[in-house]
Amino acid sequence: MTSDTTGLPVLVIGAGPIGLAAAAHLLERGLEPLVLEAGPSAATAVREWAHVRLFSPWAEVVDPAAEELLAPTGWTRPDADAYPTGGEWVARYLQPLADVLDECVRYDARVTGVARAGRDRIVDADREQQPFTVHVTRADGREERLLARAVVDASGTWATPNPLGADGLPALGERVAADRISYRVPDLRDPAVRARYAGKRTAVVGTGASAFTALAALADLAQDAPDTHAVWVLRRGLTGSTYGGGTADQLPARGALGLAAKQAVEDGHATALTGFRTAAVERATDGTLTLVAEDGTRTEELDEVIVLTGLRPDLSFLTELRLALDDRLQAPVALAPLIDPNQHSCGTVYPHGARELSHPEQDVHLVGTKSYGRAPTFLALTGYEQVRSVAAALAGDHEAAARVELTLPETGVCGGAGLYDEPTQDQGQDGGCCSVPASPRLITLGTPTTGSSCTPDNRC
Known part of the structure; x- marks a missing residue:
């Protein structure tokens, strides 16, 4: 050669x-x-x-x-x-x-x-x-x-979404229930997709822009199909930073997206289940699903599940190359400390x-x-x-x-996503770092405003 x-x-x-x-x-x-x-x-x-x-x-x-x-x-x-x-x-x-x-x-x-x-x-x-x-x-x-x-x-990472399981592996029963589980923000303009969720009880798992968008879409759908209801499943407690940077975000549309979810309290089209880390999916004879947490907590019966827990890289075709990747993020080792959500806001x-x-x-x-x-x-x-x-x-x-030829907009969020078990002081409503103990609890949400601006799983 x-x-x-x-x-x-x-x-x-x-x-x-x-x-x-x-x-x-x-x-x-x-x-x-x-x-x-x-x-x-x-x-x-x-x-x-x-x-x-x-x-x-x-x-x-x-x-x-x-x-x-x-x-x-x-x-x-x-x-x-x-x-x-x-x-x-x-x-x-x-x-x-x-x-x-x-x-x-x-x-x-x-x-x-x-x-x-x-x-x-x-x-x-x-x-x-x-x-x-x-x-x-x-x-x-x-x-x-x-x-x-x-x-x-x-x-990119679009083709490899993270699974439902909180441990990074597919939850038990997740593959068997694949026909009732989606890993994308639903396009409710499509009549077939709209029919899939209309009048149904749907779990939305995740805390990023995609989850906010899905919640807003389902709440909007509930205006036409009143029995439509969303269960927002969060692995952490519900905090100020859950909703992003709010008015402190230098990308206003990104901040507004979180604020829409935060302010959605009027009509009760969604409930939030916090501190819930999914371990299994159980399927009843009528096809309905139940999510089971690692501590044994169970959701009510669900018709559909939308998993929006992020994405991961496909490294399978690079195995013969000598790559230096961080052992947690699977990002280049010199870049990883700059983007590690365990340490700081993942937006700045x-x-x-x-x-x-x-x-x-x-x-x-x-x-x-x-x-x-x-x-x-x-x-x-x-x-x-x-x-x-x-x-x-x-x-x-x-x-x-x-040479550096770029200044990036800040999110207005402090605190690291990886610290969800650590309670810290509340630092305000516009994206503070507060955290609450992550024991499971239900919180009523309403209809977020429509017309949200975001990209899937906080990308772009």
Whole structure:
């Protein structure tokens, strides 16, 4: 196998927002990108949550290098202060960008393995001189092997949602009840989906933006179908910080989303079950479900369960690479302390780039939501800064790679999500750090305001 990487492309895994931005930055640096997308079109994952509105405005979800590529086509940036849905993000930005990058993108191309050519992860000899070999499976089952000078993994985490079980594993009975369990925010504009939840009792498990959105949607549905009711299942106690940063959040739409849940007390369309850590799902003969907590506490009978407990990275195709990942978050070790929800708010992250995203395997970078591992609250701005820095590093411009060109908005939330058993002093109603003992208790909620702005599981 030749060790000459001259003329080989930089392989980008994933044609989502960050993968397409990476291609734009690589082209700007005079490098050849090759983007492999497992789905049949650009931004396949975003299309699956097209009905959800982002909590970042247009000004923060368009990459500068991508905009330069689009400008000659007559493309114009949408209103900077408006908040797009996922579908609008695709139609008005991501698809046009993919069209410009057309020759650089291959669809229906799923990456199944990445390694050094002729070297498994054990072999040291001449390792860094070898190109990367990338194994790809096409939609028709054909397999191929490609060579690359570097690998930028922007494949995201959408395809691997966290399970219902509080220990990180599927709850007992979760797989058996799969037909009654969803891991996505329901699109209640779809008549079939609307019928699934109308007049039903649905558990919503999770505390992020997706859970807020699902609660708001179900409460709105209850206006037309009065028997519709939600049970909000939280692993922690209900605190000020449960609802996010409120008015202190520098992304107003993100703060408003939490406030909508907090202020939903009027009609009693939901109850909150706090301190509930699911261990099992029991199914009755009539098909209804009961969630059972680790301490034996049981919910009332449920018709449906919506699990919105976050996402995790798929590392299965990277096993032959030497990655340095944090043992808790599965994020790069230099990045993990900056985003660890056990230590601080998961919304305020120092800008970072190639240095924090590097691994012992030279010229491999995990970017976008994949770089966050299991940590939540990823902003598109963060990903755009990541790929700007990575492209500069791969082009040899280490000064530009190390330069910080981003200021991130703060969430207004203090305290760490990982400290949910630790009672602390109440620090106010707009996203304070207070916590209450996490013993199970029910709290009445009402109808959140509609028109919430968010992205699934606090991402983007």
